[in-house]
Amino acid sequence: MLREPEADAESNSRAILIRHIPFGFFEKEILKYFLQFGNVRRVRVPRNKKTGNHKGWAFVLFTDHVVAQLAAEAMDGYLMFEKRLECKVIKNKNFPPCLRKGPRIIPPPLKNATRKLHARKLNKKQSGWCEEAAKERLLKNMKIRGNKFAKLGYQLPLIASCSEAQQVMFVTNEGSPLKAEEIKSEDTEIKIQCKPFKKSVKSHCSVKFQRKKEKNVE
Structure with missing residues (x-):
């Protein structure tokens, strides 16, 4: 051939x-x-x-x-x-x-x-093995970041197991002003206090009434 x-x-x-x-x-x-x-x-x-x-x-x-x-x-x-x-x-x-x-x-x-x-893939129900593998990857990445912060002089709380890797809480306090991050080296919990976001929206009727009021004053 x-x-x-x-x-x-x-x-x-x-x-x-x-x-x-x-x-x-x-x-x-x-x-x-x-x-x-x-x-x-x-x-x-x-x-x-x-x-x-x-x-x-x-x-x-x-x-x-x-x-x-x-x-x-x-x-x-x-x-x-x-x-x-x-x-x-x-x-x-x-x-x-x-x-x-x-x-x-x-x-x-x-x-x-x-x-x-991509959205269907993320919303798909994962099996137990996938969840355990995701926790292991999360723990590995957090250890790598902890080593990088240690070289820069910052010390992050150590995480011993995969179950402790998800103990991150975001706490909102309406009465207190905005505070910096509170990191405790003794506990594995990270608490971040922040101000709640308030957005004031004026309705169409109130804006219309205010314009009429301004015209009458003039």
Whole structure:
């Protein structure tokens, strides 16, 4: 069985890189536009995993390297929706992994899809093993932070077990003013006293009555 010779790393590939793509010129639009040059194998628009927004560039893979060279030369410097495109052929050594396999195009993600998935994961009821593992991680992180504070000259209360790692209380006292953090080295409890937040909201009727009163005074 004959094997294809390996491509030279310095030679041009069949893929092109498009920079400064305008908003709305995404997978489907890029595929329809570049089909005028030849057969397009794959189109990829890199996106942010958290927000789903595009990063400003795209990859197009053709079936022939000659077609890729012609498309890059024709579209380099092309003005599209107040954006000046920059197109160039990618070297084989810089060939992106996203073009090696997969469907022709990948549709853009739904709005807030990652956020909703993360919320469902957090709200999911955890098993006992997950809770114990989380407590162990919390205890480990608190010990690491305690060592860092010790190097700076601060001494935090030591925590002996995982059950004591959650003994942190926030106490609000309406009568007393704002005080600094009270840390006791003897106990493992940390009490923080703070002022309650009060927000005064005026209703629409009271504001309207006040304006009428000011006009009558004038």
